[in-house]
Amino acid sequence: xxxxxxxxxxxxxxxxxxxxxxxxxxxxxxxxxxxxxxxxxxxxxxxxxxxxxxxxxxxxxxxxxxxxxxxxxxxxxxxxxxxxxxxxxxxxxxxxxxxxxxxxxxxxxxxxxxxxxxxxxxxxxxxxxxxxxxxxxxxxxxxxxxxxxxxxxxxxxxxxxxxxxxxxxxxxxxxxxxxxxxxxxxxxxxxxxxxxxxxxxxxxxxxxxxxxxxxxxxxxxxxxxxxxxxxxxxxxxxxxxxxxxxxxxxxxxxxxxxxxxxxxxxxxxxxxxxxxxxxxxxxxxxxxxxxxxxxxxxxxxxxxxxxxxxxxxxxxxxxxxxxxxxxxxxxxxxxxxxxxxxxxxxxxxxxxxxxxxxxxxxxxxxxxxxxxxxxxxxxxxxxxxxxxxxxxxxxxxxxxxxxxxxxxxxxxxxxxxxxxxxxxxxxxxxxxxxxxxxxxxxxxxxxxxxxxxxxxxxxxxxxxxxxxxxxxxxxxxxxxxxxxxxxxxxxxxxxxxxxxxxxxxxxxxxxxxxxxxxxxxxxxxxxxxxxxxxxxxxxxxxxxxxxxxxxxxxxxxxxxxxxxxxxxxxxxxxxxxxxxxxxxxxxxxxxxxxxxxxx
Numbered sequence: 001x002x003x004x005x006x007x008x009x010x011x012x013x014x015x016x017x018x019x020x021x022x023x024x025x026x027x028x029x030x031x032x033x034x035x036x037x038x039x040x041x042x043x044x045x046x047x048x049x050x051x052x053x054x055x056x057x058x059x060x061x062x063x064x065x066x067x068x069x070x071x072x073x074x075x076x077x078x079x080x081x082x083x084x085x086x087x088x089x090x091x092x093x094x095x096x097x098x099x100x101x102x103x104x105x106x107x108x109x110x111x112x113x114x115x116x117x118x119x120x121x122x123x124x125x126x127x128x129x130x131x132x133x134x135x136x137x138x139x140x141x142x143x144x145x146x147x148x149x150x151x152x153x154x155x156x157x158x159x160x161x162x163x164x165x166x167x168x169x170x171x172x173x174x175x176x177x178x179x180x181x182x183x184x185x186x187x188x189x190x191x192x193x194x195x196x197x198x199x200x201x202x203x204x205x206x207x208x209x210x211x212x213x214x215x216x217x218x219x220x221x222x223x224x225x226x227x228x229x230x231x232x233x234x235x236x237x238x239x240x241x242x243x244x245x246x247x248x249x250x251x252x253x254x255x256x257x258x259x260x261x262x263x264x265x266x267x268x269x270x271x272x273x274x275x276x277x278x279x280x281x282x283x284x285x286x287x288x289x290x291x292x293x294x295x296x297x298x299x300x301x302x303x304x305x306x307x308x309x310x311x312x313x314x315x316x317x318x319x320x321x322x323x324x325x326x327x328x329x330x331x332x333x334x335x336x337x338x339x340x341x342x343x344x345x346x347x348x349x350x351x352x353x354x355x356x357x358x359x360x361x362x363x364x365x366x367x368x369x370x371x372x373x374x375x376x377x378x379x380x381x382x383x384x385x386x387x388x389x390x391x392x393x394x395x396x397x398x399x400x401x402x403x404x405x406x407x408x409x410x411x412x413x414x415x416x417x418x419x420x421x422x423x424x425x426x427x428x429x430x431x432x433x434x435x436x437x438x439x440x441x442x443x444x445x446x447x448x449x450x451x452x453x454x455x456x457x458x459x460x461x462x463x464x465x466x467x468x469x470x471x472x473x474x475x476x477x478x479x480x481x482x483x484x485x486x487x488x489x490x491x492x493x494x495x496x497x498x499x500x501x502x503x504x505x506x507x508x509x510x511x512x513x514x515x516x517x518x519x520x521x522x523x524x525x526x527x528x529x530x531x532x533x534x535x536x537x538x539x540x541x542x543x544x545x546x547x548x549x550x551x552x553x554x555x556x557x558x559x560x561x562x563x564x565x566x567x568x569x570x571x572x573x574x575x576x577x578x579x580x581x582x583x584x585x586x587x588x589x590x591x592x593x594x595x596x597x598x599x
Contacts, residue, residue, distance in 0.1 A: 006082035010091035011075070013108055018074040018095075026062045030055050033113045038403035042119040042573050044095075044102040045069050046590040047580075049550040049573065051403050051543040065590050070098035077103070088114065092394075099124055099585050100576075105401040117401035120576050126583060128186045153252065160254055161286055166192045167582050169275050169288040171261050171515065174203040175222070176560045177294035178244055179567040182223050182251040183575035189582055192286065193253060193294075194277055196260045200248040201241030203296075209324035210348035211237040213564075214340060214458040216373055218381040220564040221392050222247055223571060234369075234460070264291060264516045266556060273556065290578050293511050294560040300506040304336075308481040312499065316481075319345060319502040325352035333357070334486045334494050336478060337502030338364045338434075339454055343462035345500055346471045357472040357494050359486065363435040365456040366463060367445050368425060371418050376445070396569040404450065404530050404543055408443035415444035428467040435475055440534035449563075450545070452536035453528055454504050507599045508559050509547070516557075524552045525595030527559050538597055546597075549574045551589050 004012075013032060020028035033039075039052040045065050052058045074095045076082065082091035089108040096102065100120045107115040122128065129135055139146060147155070160166060168184060170177045173195025184191045197203060204211070212234045213220060217227050220235070225247060232239070248255050258280040265274045275286040301318040309316065315327075319341040325348045333349045335342050338360040349356040367376070379385060380395035402410055415438055419426065429436060437455075439448050448455045457463070465471040476488040485495040507528060513521035527547040533539035544550075547559050549570040560567070560574055580587050 006084040006089045007076060007091065009111065010082040010089055010093075010106065010108060013111065013113060014074040014076065014091075014093055014106070017113070018072065021062075021066060021071050024066060026059055026066065029062060030059045033058055033116075034109055037113055037115070038405065039113075039116040039118070040401065040403055042117070042400065043550075043577055044097055044100060044118045044120040045071070047551070047577065047587040048589050048591055049544050049548075049570075050591045051405070053403070053405055053543060061590055065588065068098070068586065068588050072096050096124075099580070103397070105397055107401075115401060115403060117397065119397065119400070120573065123576060123580060123583070123585065126187065126579060130186070157254065160190060161192055161256075161284060164190070165287050166190045166254070167288060168192075168290040168292060168578055169194060169261075169273070169286055170292045170294050170560075171264075171275075171511070172294035172296060173197070173200055173248075173255055173257065174294070174296055175244060175564055176296060176562065176567040176571070177292075178248055178251075178253065178255075179222055180292065180294060180560050180571040180574060181253045181255070182247070183571045184578060185251060185253060186224070187575055187579040189575070189579055191254060192288075193255045194259050194261050194275075195255065195257050198258055199241075199245055200255055200257065201244035202257075203241075204237040204244065205241040207237055207320070208322045208345055208348060209237075209326075210344055210351075212460070213237075213240065214369065214460065215563060215565070216377065216381060218383070218386065218392070218395075219377060221568060222564070223568055225250070226392065261515055266291075266516070266520075266554070268555065271556065290556050290558065290581065292558045292560050292574070292578075293508060293515070295508065295511045296561045300508065300510040302504045302506045303501055304478075304503050306478050306481050308483075308487075311483050312481045312496075313483050314497045314499065316499040317501070319500055320505075322500055325349045325354060328352065328354045328498050330354070331497035332485075332495050333498045333500065334359060334496040335500045335502055336361070336486070337500075337504070338362075338457070339502065339504070340457050342500075342502035343457045343459070345502060347462035347465055350465055350470055355472075357474055357496075358466070359478065359488070359494070360435055360473060360475045361477055362455075363437040365437050365439055365445060365448055366426075366429065366434075366459055367415070367418055367456070368422055368459045368463075371422055372445065372458060375414050375417055375421070392568075396565070400569065405541075407450075408439075408441055408447050411443040411447055412441070415439075415442060418444070425463070425467075429463060432467050432469065433473055433475060434463075434466055440532075447532075451530055451532045451534055454536065508561060509599055512554075512557070513599075520554050520557070522598045523595070524554050524557065524559075525593075526597040526599050527561075531596070540596060542593065544593075547593065551577070551592055553592065553595055 052061050077092040080092040093104050101122050103121050104118045167189050168191045170193045173193045177193045181193045216233050217231050260278050263276045273288050273291045277284045301320045303318050329352050333354045333356045335346050336359045346356050346358050445456050479489045480487045487493045507526050509521045509524045509527050529537040529546050531539045531542035
């Protein structure tokens with residue numbers, strides 16, 4: 001095969017896979033995979049988000065799903081030539097199933113499939129009205145008493161939730177709920193988004209005033225409507241808030257602000273939720289078929305229970321409630337924590353002339369923002385990548401195509417390069433007494449985020465304040481809170497007028513406990529993490545994010561969250577799962593996740 005092009009080699013393997021699957025010859029299909037293969041499927045075969053690791057797992061999945069999936073037409077994507085590097089051929093391809101069209105990425109090694117990504121792009125007969133299929137908008141011709149667009153929209157807003165019921169209710173109107181709501185709107189799934197704040201975007205506006213995105217703009221686009229080319233690389237929180245509010249209006253989302261779901265109960269017999277909502281003081285009962293908790297993986301504040309908190313005479317609050325530095329000029333501030341929020345808050349307090357001390361209780365991974373953009377994200381999410389023809393969709397799929405089981409191997413060399421490039425910076429932090437780590441296995445920020453969603457800081461300037469001693473640093477554990485400050489386990493007492501607990505967030509299933517019941521929360525189990533058996537991500541190995549964007553052990557209950565990139569990317573697959581159920585399309589789920597941890 002050495003004398004034929006990478007594209008021809010890739011098409012040959014895809015055609016062989018197509019033939020084997022069409023003939024229901026599972027052994028022949030499995031024979032096309034390497035012994036250390038990975039097949040990551042985003043709902044097209046499994047109606048789940050699932051990675052099959054090794055030939056036996058591929059065989060088991062095909063044995064369970066092939067007869068109902070009916071895959072066909074595996075062909076290289078038009079205009080996409082396969083490439084070869086380091087003995088690995090990479091190719092984009094299209095395929096179909098009985099009910100859907102799909103898109104994927106395959107990597108071949110020695111003529112066999114090493115990694116395979118299959119994703120569902122659209123349901124046949126239920127395509128989104130995009131491009132050539134976009135709605136006309138204008139009503140040509142003539143007719144008496146025809147409603148205008150504005151009148152139709154007002155009628156929908158008046159009746160949905162009252163005279164007609166939504167198919168889906170999304171609890172949480174931040175970036176995740178908005179992105180999913182936009183996807184469902186395009187698919188014609190009647191949806192109401194419930195948000196406690198006054199306006200879309202308030203979940204950003206209400207945070208401490210110095211907050212900016214730490215991820216660059218190319219990583220953060222929302223579905224359908226990318227940021228304009230003059231948008232700042234790191235958007236300030238209020239600018240993001242305004243964008244989300246505008247997006248909500250333009251995408252015609254049914255968004256109930258000043259509303260709070262007070263209880264939810266599922267009736268398995270009717271396949272229906274009863275969701276009680278306080279809508280700006282009015283009780284409304286909704287009866288959707290599907291309920292999505294999009295309250296955010298960084299939404300359930302983890303407030304510690306230190307002895308003596310009840311007797312502290314100053315101001316104390318969780319970082320999520322931090323109002324900003326204005327009230328603390330000239331005051332002594334102690335920030336407990338050493339991750340993103342802690343650094344941001346400490347820097348803002350210092351800038352506003354507070355005397356600020358950071359308490360570091362465990363080691364933290366730090367990477368400089370510029371270095372992360374250059375080495376960690378540049379190939380997929382940067383202006384250079386855009387100029388080289390990289391689209392957001394392709395970047396998302398390339399990232400998604402790397403199985404979590406081997407992603408650390410891909411990441412480790414990048415962080416070794418970062419450590420070398422910024423060696424003087426890290427030496428300064430260590431000299432200041434800061435406890436650094438590079439993740440449990442040296443794989444850095446992304447793996448820490450995927451495994452535990454915490455334990456890191458993307459440096460945008462606060463680290464230099466630590467190095468220079470402008471942000472004071474104490475390492476150790478908090479033994480108690482006194483009337484006037486924070487006492488550490490070495491006997492040191494830090495006087496404080498304000499204590500900020502930058503102590504992170506709990507599992508998203510805590511929201512299910514509050515809204516539905518502890519029984520349902522335990523039935524679902526812990527959200528987030530891969531089961532890597534590293535700190536705060538206990539095993540066994542899952543190979544995918546627990547309970548995120550896919551079916552859970554509680555029928556008709558879904559979790560949607562993560563950063564802007566994940567909200568954009570995975571909202572597509574969650575929306576397709578919900579649309580299929582609304583249309584009565586069979587969705588036989590393969591490998592429904594078992595519950596190993598309650599929260």
